[in-house]
Amino acid sequence: MEIQTDTYRQEARELLADLEFSLIELEESPSDSDLVGRIFRAMHTIKGSGAMYGFEDIASFSHEVETALDLVRSGVLTVDKPLIDLTLAACDQIRCMLDGEGVAQEKTEEITCAFCEITEGARGGFEQKAAPEEPEEPDGEISGEGAIYRIRFSPHPGLFASGTNPLLLLDELREMGTCRVFARKGDVPGLRDLKVEECRLSWDILLGTDKGVQAIQDVFIFVEDDCDLRIDLLAESEDWESESQSKRLGEILLERGDVTAGELQNALSEQRRLGEILVSSSTVDPDAVASALAEQETIKEAGRRREETAKASSIRVAAEKLDTLVDLVGELVTVQASLTQKSGLQEDPELMGIAEEVERLTGELRDNTMSIRMVPIGTTFSKFKRLVRDLSSELGKEVALTTEGGDTELDKTVIERLSDPLVHIIRNSIDHGIEAPSTREASGKPRKGGVHLSAVHSGAHVLIRISDDGKGLDPEGIRKRAVERGMIEPDAAVSRDDLFPLIFAAGFSTAATVTDVSGRGVGMDVVKRSIEELRGAIEIQSEPEEGTTITLKLPLTLAIIDGLLTEVGEGSFVLPLSVVEECVELNRSEAEKSQGGHFIHVRGEIVPYVPLRSLFNIDTEPPDIEQVVIAEVEGNRVGFVVDQVVGQHQTVIKNLGKVYRDAREFSGATILADGTVALILDTHKLVQGVETSSLRLH
Secondary structure, three states: OHHHHHHHHHHHHHHHHHHHHHHHHHHHOOOOHHHHHHHHHHHHHHHHHHHHOOOHHHHHHHHHHHHHHHHHHOOOOOOOHHHHHHHHHHHHHHHHHHHOOOOOHHHHHHHHHHHHHHHHHHOOOOOOOOOOOOOOOOOOOOOOOOEEEEEEEEEOHHHHHHOOOHHHHHHHHHOOOEEEEEEEOOOOOOOOOOOOOOOOOEEEEEEEEOOOHHHHHHHOHHHHHHEEEEEEEEEEHHHHHHOOOOOOHHHHHHHOOOOOHHHHHHHHHHHHHHOOOOOOOOOOOHHHHHHHHHHHHHHHHHHHHHHHHHHHOOOOOOHHHHHHHHHHHHHHHHHHHHHHHHHHHHOOHHHHHHHHHHHHHHHHHHHHHHHHHEEEOHHHHHHHHHHHHHHHHHHOOOEEEEEEOOOOEEEHHHHHHHHHHHHHHHHHHHHHHOOOHHHHHHOOOOOOEEEEEEEEEEOOEEEEEEEEOOOOOOHHHHHHHHHHOOOOOOOOOOOHHHHHHHHHOOOOOOOOOOOOOOOOOOOHHHHHHHHHHOOOEEEEEEEOOOEEEEEEEEEOOOOEEEEEEEEEOOEEEEEEHHHEEEEEEEEHHHHHHOOOOOEEEEOOEEEEEEEHHHHOOOOOOOOOEEEEEEEEEOOEEEEEEEOEEEEEEEEEOEOOOHHHOOOOOEEEEEEOOOOOEEEEEOHHHHHHHHHOOOOOOO
16 A cells, blocks of 8 residues: 555656646636646546545545636636636645645645635525436436437456545536446356455446536546546437437437447346336347447457557656666676677687677667666756746746757756756846846836746757846956955956856855845855766856856766776776867877976867876876877866776766765766776866866966
8 A cells, every 4th residue: 555655646746747837837828728627637636546545635625626627627717816826825735745744734724715715706606506306217318418428437356456436436427417327247256256355347327418528537537547448429419409309319329330229128128127218229220230330349449459558558667676777787788898808808709799799789778778767858847837937926027937848858867956956047047137027128128038948969968058038147246246255356357258157156146135035145056066966067158138048068867978998007097978079199208398387289279187197196107108188178178197098988887985975086986897996087076176286277
């Protein structure tokens, strides 16, 4: 049962995220019936599944919300901002109930009462028509406005295990219109084989209703995976009225090929025994009807198989299991590299052939496993709709969030750790960047500001851009604040592009006043640190009165990367291949010409370099000709001097552990084919460390 409740919590959180996104979309398009239906079904599922898994408080609370949404769906209640606000507050309360912490009963009662007032007001105080008792209808007709449906509800044997009572579903159908229910007992075993915990009954239902097929599907929405369900339209209201009023439902069933004459006769016998009449008998050609029915059943069976295949094509896997799979694949990559190296040393053609085949299969397995971890970033983007809406309302601004590239995929670990930095950036864009509506109008801008989120692939990276059309960054304000804090000299000639990165310093803020949103200098330094921990980079572009764009450059995955394997002394080091531009030689005479300045001339350009041998205190004799690996670091070209470049290496990243958490120059380690360990260099941290050491770049 614990597994089932965990599953419900996870699914409910996903439904709430989708619900919030749809509510904000509905606020912009209040007449969109598809959105209304989507919102209602999400809340209906939360309610029904909550009752099924023992979350009675959620089921009871969401029932009131569902009632209001049903009135919206039927056109009785109109969509406005107060209703959206209240429904979003209900989503927050349900989320608290799911977590089981910080649930304020007073808040629950307050929201419930507010929904009751809205629904009672929407009904206008007029008395609801009491549902008339169903007459016996000796002629057996199913009457009512709208359409007539035949529903075949076949629960799976394990339905009771989920806590579902199918009779409650049938009662809900009865409330929708004129209804006839017939139990099918053909699968019920004898008493000797009967198991009371299994559901062996199924039902055929004839329903006359004006609610539509979507409303019928909503009744079964939270048991759709635990039953076989068919809903067939038998007659529209126009078709029903155009026929002779005395025409029986049985005639329509036969003409449409839904039943045979034999089935009708059996139904008549059954209804005589039960005292209910469904249809009248009619004279037809049984063979023709049987042929039509057989053809129809073939088509419907094929459709059911396609639906079942579609359902089975996607499964939910625990994140821990997926992480374990990635770890095992990483170990396999290391073993495969050892096998390839061993076969090359022995020069055995047969062994080399086996090693090549293992390498091919391992590569395919690695790529497929990594693709499983990739998820679209659109889900993360959609979460910020609520943030922008609430924050703009709090600040008295009008802001619209637009997104692009939501189908761009990233490693799930990257996406999980990306949410907080994006929140900080968006909050600052709205608070500092977007002007008040009156100010925007005075400067010739639209009252409503815009924040745009986009994602696009760029080689082994994904570029995420957060753009706003606000007032842009103030270079003079940044310079003034930097001088006050002693970050730059008052007379220092600092370009605008060099001033912008200063906002990422800890405690740096140009805000005149401290607010609940920003102004304390906490946030942007956290953003930079978080992005660097993801082995990413951050850039800023800004134009006065035009807006600001912050670009995050992130690796596709954190588990396996392509690296350049190098050697310094007896140690092995890996640089991420995505930042490497080229390799050049450095002989001793050229190094002496720089007079300790640590720079090299590369085709007329002066490139500073970091001597790893000196940085890591390796005291062995260096070779006469060293290698300089030139990489792009924060928009600049920087060299890293090594003894030897071994070549490209598929790097499976391993954490260094808590003991080495202060070794900031390394982002991890990997195991080589011979079993030795190579450290993975963090180029950003290396350059930052050198800038503050005696090996300062010149």
